[in-house]
Amino acid sequence: MTNPGFNLRKWYQLLALGFGSGLAAKAPGTFGTLAAVPLVALLLWLGNVYLLAFVILGAVLGIYLCGQTAADIGEHDHKAIVWDEIVGYAISLLWVPLHWQTLLLGFVLFRLFDIVKPWPISVLDKKVHGGLGIMLDDVAAGLATLLVLHLLLPYLPLG
Template sequence: MTAKTAPLPLLHPAVILSTWFWSGLSPKAPGTVGSLAALPFGILIFHYAGAPALVLSSLAIFCIGWWSTKIYVARTGREDPGEVVIDEVAGIWLALAAADLSLLMILLTFLLFRFLDIVKPWPIGWLDKKVKGAFGVMIDDYVAGLIAFVLLIIIKGVYYGNF
C-alpha cells in the first residue's frame, strides 16, 4: 500500500486514461467493461492502419498506461485498483493484432484475453504477484495479450489449414 495524497478529479488525465474514459468505474466487472470499451478503438486502428500499427498502438498505450497508472496509484494509495483498466486496453489490442476483423475472431480474441486475464496461468499469475507498482499493474495484462496473440495465430493457422 502506498501513501495516499489528495484524490484526483474525474477530469484529471491520469483518471481518464487509467480508467479508459471512465469505463473502469463500472460497478460490476470493470476489467471486462474496460476490455469491451477498448475493442472499438482497436478495431478501427486495425481496419485503417493494419496489425503492425495496432501492435505499436498497444505499446504506446502500455507506456501511457504505465505513466497514468503510476499517478493514479500514488494518489489513491492503492496497489492495483480495479478501476484501472488501461492495462486491459494494451493487452487486448496486442491480442487483437493477431486476429482478423471477422466477428468470430473478434469474439474469440475477447474471450481468450479475458480468460487469460481472469485465470492468470503462469507466467501471468507470477507477474501479477511478484511485480509491483504501475509497471506490475500493466505487465501481467500485456503478457496475457501476448499469450492470446500467440494462441490466436495458432488457432488461425489450424482453422485456415496453414499448419
C-alpha cells in the same frame, strides 16, 4: 464499487479508468476490455502498423498513468484501473485478421487469461509492483491470447 478519490478531469486518470468504463459496479475489467473493442477494431481496419504503434505507446504510457492513478488513490491496481486491459486486448489482436469472430474470440481468451492468471502471468501479477506491475500481467495475458489466436486462426471459419 466505491470511488476512492478518482478524478476524471485528470487526463491520466481518465485514460487509466478507460474513459470511465472501469467505474462499472461489476466486472470493471470486462467493461474496460469492452471499451477497447471499437478502438482495436478501428486500428486493425487502418492496418497493423497503427495497432502496433498504439500497443507500444499505450504500454509505455500505461506504466505512468496506471502508476500515477494508483498513487493518487493509495491503492495498487484498483479494479477500476483498466488501461492495462485496453492495451492487453490490443496486443491480443496483433496481426490477426479483422473479423467479428476474431474480435470475440480474442475478447473471451484475453478475459480468461486475465482472470485465471496462469503461470507466468500469476508470477508477474504478484512480484512486480507499481505502474509496471499493473501493466505487465495484462501484457502477458495479451501475449498468451495472441499465441492461442494465431494457433487457432487456420481453423476459424472467417469469411
